[in-house]
Structures are given as C-alpha cells and as structure tokens.
Amino acid sequence: MTPYTVSPYLRMLPIEPVREDLAWMDLARCTEVDPEAWFPEKGGSTRPAKRVCLLSCEVRAECLEYALEHEAVAAYGIWGGMSERERRRLKQQRAASSTPQVQRIAS
Numbered sequence: 001m002t003p004y005t006v007s008p009y010l011r012m013l014p015i016e017p018v019r020e021d022l023a024w025m026d027l028a029r030c031t032e033v034d035p036e037a038w039f040p041e042k043g044g045s046t047r048p049a050k051r052v053c054l055l056s057c058e059v060r061a062e063c064l065e066y067a068l069e070h071e072a073v074a075a076y077g078i079w080g081g082m083s084e085r086e087r088r089r090l091k092q093q094r095a096a097s098s099t100p101q102v103q104r105i106a107s
C-alpha cells in the first residue's frame with residue numbers, strides 16, 4: 001500500500017478514515033493551510049476553504065468522490081470544494097439521473 005499523509009482536517013474527524021487507496025491525500029492542498037477553515041462554525045463562511053479546493057487543489061475530484069462514497073467519515077465540512085448540503089444535492093441529482101425514465105408511448 002502506498003504510504004500517505006492524512007491531512008490535518010481528516011485528523012480532526014472523530015473516526016478513522018476508511019483505509020483504502022488514499023494516496024491522493026498526499027496532494028491535498030488543505031494540508032498546507034489552517035484546517036479550521038474546512039469546518040467553519042455554524043453561520044461561518046465556507047469561501048476560504050472552497051477557494052483553495054476549487055482554485056488550487058489537483059485532487060478535488062478524488063476528494064469529492066471519497067466524500068460521496070464515505071458519508072460516515074465525510075459527513076461534515078468541505079470536501080472537494082462542496083459543503084454537506086451541496087454534496088447531498090449532488091448525490092440526489094446523480095441518483096435522479098441514473099433512474100430509468102419511463103418512456104411515453106404516443107398513441
């Protein structure tokens with residue numbers, strides 16, 4: 001298994017991250033800045049964290065997919081540049097788009 005560094009914000013979580021290929025975390029930009037920004041207080045701004053995710057993190061896609069697949073671990077905070085609510089919405093949109101559409105048969 002590739003050694004990896006768990007980012008500071010993951011270390012703040014109350015449970016261990018799911019052990020699998022987490023090599024992408026070595027490239028996480030959030031390891032270089034204040035991890036508190038990824039868990040703002042209620043009503044606090046998510047913009048500083050999102051700005052880092054969206055503008056300078058090359059593993060944003062991997063991070064987002066990890067969060068979507070591991071909700072128990074990634075229930076809170078900013079992951080892949082998205083808040084909990086945004087991830088929930090994205091998951092619902094994906095589920096809706098993968099639901100087979102009922103075709104209307106013209107009579």
Ligand code: SF4
Binds near residue numbers: 038078
């Ligand atoms: S996308 Fe954001 S939260 Fe995810 S690893 Fe990159 S900087 Fe960290």
